Amino acid sequence: MSMMKSVRFHGPGDVRVDDVKEPSCGQGQVKVRLIRPFTTSANAKLDAADLCWHLWLWPVICGMFFLQWTDLHEYVSGPMLIPRQPHQITGSKYPVSMGHEFAGIIEEVGEGVSHVVAGQRAAAHAFNFQGYGGGMSEKIVAPADHFYAIPETVSLEAASFIEPLAVAWHAVKISLFKPGDSVLIVGGGPIGLGVLQVLKLQGASNIIVTELMDSRKDLCLYYGATNIIDPRETNVAQKTRELTGGVGADIIFDTAGVERALLDAIPACRTQGTIVNIAVWEKRPSFPVNQLMYNEIRYVGAALYDEASFLETIQAFSDGHLNPEAMITARVPLDEVVEKGFNALLEHRDRHCKILVEVQS
Numbered sequence: 001m002s003m004m005k006s007v008r009f010h011g012p013g014d015v016r017v018d019d020v021k022e023p024s025c026g027q028g029q030v031k032v033r034l035i036r037p038f039t040t041s042a043n044a045k046l047d048a049a050d051l052c053w054h055l056w057l058w059p060v061i062c063g064m065f066f067l068q069w070t071d072l073h074e075y076v077s078g079p080m081l082i083p084r085q086p087h088q089i090t091g092s093k094y095p096v097s098m099g100h101e102f103a104g105i106i107e108e109v110g111e112g113v114s115h116v117v118a119g120q121r122a123a124a125h126a127f128n129f130q131g132y133g134g135g136m137s138e139k140i141v142a143p144a145d146h147f148y149a150i151p152e153t154v155s156l157e158a159a160s161f162i163e164p165l166a167v168a169w170h171a172v173k174i175s176l177f178k179p180g181d182s183v184l185i186v187g188g189g190p191i192g193l194g195v196l197q198v199l200k201l202q203g204a205s206n207i208i209v210t211e212l213m214d215s216r217k218d219l220c221l222y223y224g225a226t227n228i229i230d231p232r233e234t235n236v237a238q239k240t241r242e243l244t245g246g247v248g249a250d251i252i253f254d255t256a257g258v259e260r261a262l263l264d265a266i267p268a269c270r271t272q273g274t275i276v277n278i279a280v281w282e283k284r285p286s287f288p289v290n291q292l293m294y295n296e297i298r299y300v301g302a303a304l305y306d307e308a309s310f311l312e313t314i315q316a317f318s319d320g321h322l323n324p325e326a327m328i329t330a331r332v333p334l335d336e337v338v339e340k341g342f343n344a345l346l347e348h349r350d351r352h353c354k355i356l357v358e359v360q361s
Contacts, residue, residue, distance in 0.1 A: 026141075185209045206244065278302045
């Protein structure tokens, strides 16, 4: 019996690097093998006895505290998307492997798979992975239709960001943003930075971001924010209206999920403007519905992404329009992922945005 290393969720605050049985690959499935970052060669040694192609890839620890499907959110408050009871398709439940942002190079697939071929780069449509485990393992098996081909021009390091950037892409799409709209982003963390990059690509010229941490302020400016507001020092609504000719932001993206931040942002929205919530709230907020009603503000939720947004994001990466690698703030080996990954994000949030995990050296 072949064994492998896997980062598995055992309960809130209890994530371990376990030795587990290597999964087998069946018809219509893909087995994926993770390797260390910067290993981009597709010249894999094929084992003719294998039934499936392998995908070499690496995951990113997602430092987003505000989306329930992130690894860190599961670590702190889970299980959320991790199944408590046997999954209806796979029968699995925790402890399960974690990791949902990854991409790699296809080596083998199971019988009946035709949309990808050996040597192609591929990104994982990770929200399909409930019940199959995640990418923080030396190997993973999942249905082949969870993987999408990406071109040679996209590095695997960049491709590991396709999944979170698809979340941002979908949020911008449903906001009905138009080039020239003034935008306020509440929170300059990973999703806020993703929204910022998508907005710049789609023609936004006035992007205001509220953020507390200096390191994230710097990243926001790097990716094209026109103004940064520190809500500890400046009234968000007053400053936003000053920066928009007294009108207010056409669209506000809330990526923070913090009541005080939302209450500060609502009066910054123009009459008949839009607020898009991308955050998962841990606590129910006190919500000023009358303020939305009197100003005819459209409040909408953006959850995950659809296939169209995922494919459009891949195309943007293929065209070289999205370059999120500056968001990577550390790289850690698999064996040290709890202390130098999860705990580092929790204890030194001001230093980190994304952490890349080296699964195999």
